[in-house]
Amino acid sequence: MSGLNGKVALVTGGTGGIGSAICVKLAQAGCKVVSTYVDEAQANDWKAKMTAAGYDFGLVKCDVGSFDDCKAMGEKVNAEYGGVDILVNNAGITKDGTFRKMSGDQWNAVLTVNLDSVFNVTKQFIDGMLGKSWGRVINISSINGQKGQFGQTNYSAAKAGMHGFTMALAQETAKKGITVNSISPGYIGTEMVMAIAEEVRNQIIAQIPVGRLGKPEEIAALVGFLASEDGAFITGANIAANGGQHMC
Numbered sequence: 001m002s003g004l005n006g007k008v009a010l011v012t013g014g015t016g017g018i019g020s021a022i023c024v025k026l027a028q029a030g031c032k033v034v035s036t037y038v039d040e041a042q043a044n045d046w047k048a049k050m051t052a053a054g055y056d057f058g059l060v061k062c063d064v065g066s067f068d069d070c071k072a073m074g075e076k077v078n079a080e081y082g083g084v085d086i087l088v089n090n091a092g093i094t095k096d097g098t099f100r101k102m103s104g105d106q107w108n109a110v111l112t113v114n115l116d117s118v119f120n121v122t123k124q125f126i127d128g129m130l131g132k133s134w135g136r137v138i139n140i141s142s143i144n145g146q147k148g149q150f151g152q153t154n155y156s157a158a159k160a161g162m163h164g165f166t167m168a169l170a171q172e173t174a175k176k177g178i179t180v181n182s183i184s185p186g187y188i189g190t191e192m193v194m195a196i197a198e199e200v201r202n203q204i205i206a207q208i209p210v211g212r213l214g215k216p217e218e219i220a221a222l223v224g225f226l227a228s229e230d231g232a233f234i235t236g237a238n239i240a241a242n243g244g245q246h247m248c
């Protein structure tokens with residue numbers, strides 16, 4: 001992973017399962033890494049754990065679903081760190097239910113946090129990237145945005161929408177040294193997935209040709225590659241990392 005030393009990376013939801021692995025990977029590559037958070041107590045625990053492991057991560061409070069919050073966060077981060085070179089739009093939530101039972105609140109929450117957030121956050125940093133003629137925007141989408149998923153009309157729509165955003169912004173910024181890509185993970189062995197009953201989890205694993213869940217570090221490795229100079233020719237792509245569960 002060349003060319004990352006000294007770059008500033010912002011990871012939304014960096015305190016979560018996949019986000020933590022992304023923060024660690026980018027820090028190991030020499031980036032100054034800042035994560036957003038919502039839950040203050042959890043963020044403080046995370047920071048203490050990471051500090052003990054030798055990482056000096058920045059933390060900034062922000063509800064990525066709120067444009068005003070993102071604007072304030074952007075002003076703070078831009079002032080404190082001199083802009084963001086690598087933006088990883090990773091924060092996400094699910095609120096599952098079959099379409100007939102899905103409420104407007106479930107729909108809006110998932111679209112706001114997973115999709116509107118990509119607009120809200122990217123908007124704060126794209127001018128800075130254009131000014132430096134260098135930037136990386138990496139959007140963490142999902143296999144379920146590629147293939148759809150029973151009980152997830154909201155999440156599948158939001159995650160598919162993220163990739164539409166990716167392709168359009170990639171075209172608008174390619175000549176300016178900025179790449180914009182999506183990563184679509186399959187089932188990753190985060191706390192959330194490991195909390196699923198073992199029997200159900202085994203049924204999920206049975207559908208994955210490689211025969212196991214993915215590791216957060218495997219998604220982080222892809223982020224690191226896309227962020228680096230080695231990934232400079234990749235833009236507008238949606239890279240699947242799903243153990244062969246969905247091939248397209």
Ligand code: NDP
Pocket residue numbers: 012013014015016017018019036037038039040042062063064065090091092093113140141142143184185186187188189190192193
């Ligand atoms: P986690 O639940 O572990 O982490 C999600 C993160 O998003 C948390 O840090 C959380 O912060 C943050 N977040 C939630 N709501 C908001 C908000 N309104 N504003 C700011 N931050 C928010 O999830 P994962 O690590 O598993 O998932 C990371 C990404 O990967 C998500 O986008 C998810 O959709 C995607 N993904 C995950 C897969 C998996 O198998 N785990 C598979 C495919 C895609 P806080 O804790 O402070 O609330």
